[in-house]
Amino acid sequence: MLFKNGLVFTDAGVFKRLDVRVNGERIAEIGEDLPANGEPVKDLTGKKLVPGFIDIHTHGCGGCDFCDASREAYQTMADTYLKAGVTTVLGTSMTLPVDQLMNIFTAYKEFADNQTHGARMVGINMEGPFISVEKKGAHIAEYVIPADFEAFQKLNEASGNRIRLVDVAPEVPGNLDFIRKASKVCTVCVAHTNGGYETAMAAYEAGATSNTHLYNAMTGFTHRAPGVVGAVFDSSTYAELICDGFHIHPAVIRSTFKELGEDRICLISDSLRAAGCPNGVYELGGQEVHVKDGKATLEDGTIAGSVIDSRIAVQRAIAFGIREEAALKAATINPAKAAKLDKDFGSITVGKMADLLVVPSFQYDLEEIYLGGQLQ
DSSP: OEEEEEEEEBTTSSEEEEEEEEETTEEEEEESSOOOOSSOEEEOTTEEEEEOEEEEEEOEETTEEGGGOOHHHHHHHHHHHHHTTEEEEEEEEOSOOHHHHHHHHHHHHHHHHHOOSSSEEEEEEEOOSSSOGGGOTTSOGGGOOOOOHHHHHHHHHHTTSOEEEEEEOTTSTTHHHHHHHHTTTSEEEEOSOOOOHHHHHHHHHHTOOEESSTTTTSOOOOSSOOHHHHHHHTSOOEEEEEOSSSSSOHHHHHHHHHHHOSSSEEEEOOBOTTTTSOSEEEEETTEEEEEETTEEEOTTSOBOOBSOOHHHHHHHHHHTTOOHHHHHHHHTHHHHHHTTOTTTSSSBOTTSBOOEEEEETTSOOOSEEEETTEEO
16 A cells, blocks of 8 residues: 655654555555555545554543453444544553453453454553552552552563553552562653652652653642652653643643643543443442543442543643644554554554554544554
8 A cells, every 4th residue: 555645744743745555464664755665555645644642541442341351342442443543552441450461461362362353452561559558540449559560560471471551649659669670671751640859759769760641549739848749840751631621621622732742642531431431330440430521420420431432532631722743642653662562553653553444634533544544
């Protein structure tokens, strides 16, 4: 397949009129006025070619949840993500007993080993149970435990060594030592934490390199107590943002992009099974979630994830005043780097998987979705 005459979002983070040749599943050549070599040619005049979106923090969609632990649920999720242009996904677990997580991760491995279609379910974001009760958010307090490296190793083995992110509250005794060990296995995220600035900086020194849903379920920023938010500002770590308009005010989203720049922010959905579904009552980690007019809350009013996807996150970020190029990086290459997936995914680069989206030049409604060079 040869894509010609489109505005290509390059790995330099800019749009440029280029041609892109795909050979098999991967991008083979990028350049100006590439000649056709007998392959099908797709004329993209007046359109843009961008990488498939990457969501590294999503619990579910289409009525299904990662913790449902069934092939049918995972396939429904993979199909639903792909329709939204989300080509690479980390299924995200909740705070549950370790033996229940073991069953979930084992079921996920079986699916991942045999997946044939839908968005690439390439790994796990293990959100809990190594968090803080004080900042548990929508997680169940009775299942929160100190970080246990032996249990983590067994869970990772059960998943086929597919845990890509693990979330940790660093102030809990023993959790810094866990970070030192786990950071050699996967990306460690500071998350659901009641710790302060110094504790977060100690976590980064121990090996944590990312932060789960910045501003939410963590200590905030003030001029005398900078908190975890201040530590993120004062470090070089990645930061997830839920850009649904409910979790974070648009003015704060704009300020965060100004403060952190365009290379450290990862747009995530933190979506629930209700994503893509009508208003109603849904389940998350054993708790009822009420969804009304695009907002998901627990019975007590606590915000509980979102019902958006990465495409909507990009659309809303742009509507909130974020540069289109910055929003795209935050939904593609930045999360790929944060989860150490950027060797194969995240940008239109020779040698990477040809996971590509064709979009109109003026908006992010999807015209065509290619996964591994194949039209979906």
